[in-house]
Amino acid sequence: MNRYFINKTEDWDSIAVISYVNGYNYLRSQCAYDVTPGRFLASVYHLTKIRYGIDKPEEVCKKVFALRSNPKTPLVFWIWRSTDFQEWESYDMLGISYDNNPRLKHILMPESWIGWPLRKVNITPNFYVIQDGH
Numbered sequence: 001m002n003r004y005f006i007n008k009t010e011d012w013d014s015i016a017v018i019s020y021v022n023g024y025n026y027l028r029s030q031c032a033y034d035v036t037p038g039r040f041l042a043s044v045y046h047l048t049k050i051r052y053g054i055d056k057p058e059e060v061c062k063k064v065f066a067l068r069s070n071p072k073t074p075l076v077f078w079i080w081r082s083t084d085f086q087e088w089e090s091y092d093m094l095g096i097s098y099d100n101n102p103r104l105k106h107i108l109m110p111e112s113w114i115g116w117p118l119r120k121v122n123i124t125p126n127f128y129v130i131q132d133g134h
Contacts, residue, residue: 003061012064013074016045020079023049024060027080032090037120040065041094043073045083068119071096093118 006012024047032043042063049058064073075098077083084103090096091104095116098104106113 002059003063006062006064009064009066009073012076015062016074016076016079019047019060019062023051023058026050027082028059030083030086030090032094032096032118034068034094034118034120035065039068041068041071041096041119042066043090043096045076047080066096073098075099075101077101095119 004015006015026048028046028048030043030045032041035042042065045062045064047060047062049060051057066073071094073096075083075087077087077098085107087096087098087101088104088107091098091101092106092108093116109117
């Protein structure tokens with residue numbers, strides 16, 4: 001699998017279109033992670049080139065980095081429709097906002113949840129709050 005890193009989020013729109021035009025017509029998955037505490041968040045796209053008559057499809061992984069202070073990434077839902085729920089999860093867990101996505105919302109955490117559970121934070125509390133599990 002080839003890996004590509006995109007440091008400028010504003011370039012992701014063009015790169016996504018070029019990828020689609022070059023045959024990467026299937027988004028296998030989209031996920032996100034916290035690269036380093038206080039620095040970058042990454043949105044990861046696993047793309048597959050599916051062609052009839054080819055047994056082994058080509059795959060590529062593209063990572064888009066966003067600053068933690070303003071984690072915004074261009075929306076590619078208009079290219080690959082399957083990013084919808086996956087971008088919701090990235091928003092819910094890490095707080096990455098996808099430009100012009102009108103339906104970003106909590107899907108795993110309760111609406112009252114404050115913060116981003118998968119971000120690496122250097123502060124260790126002296127106590128733990130048990131949240132209502134119902």
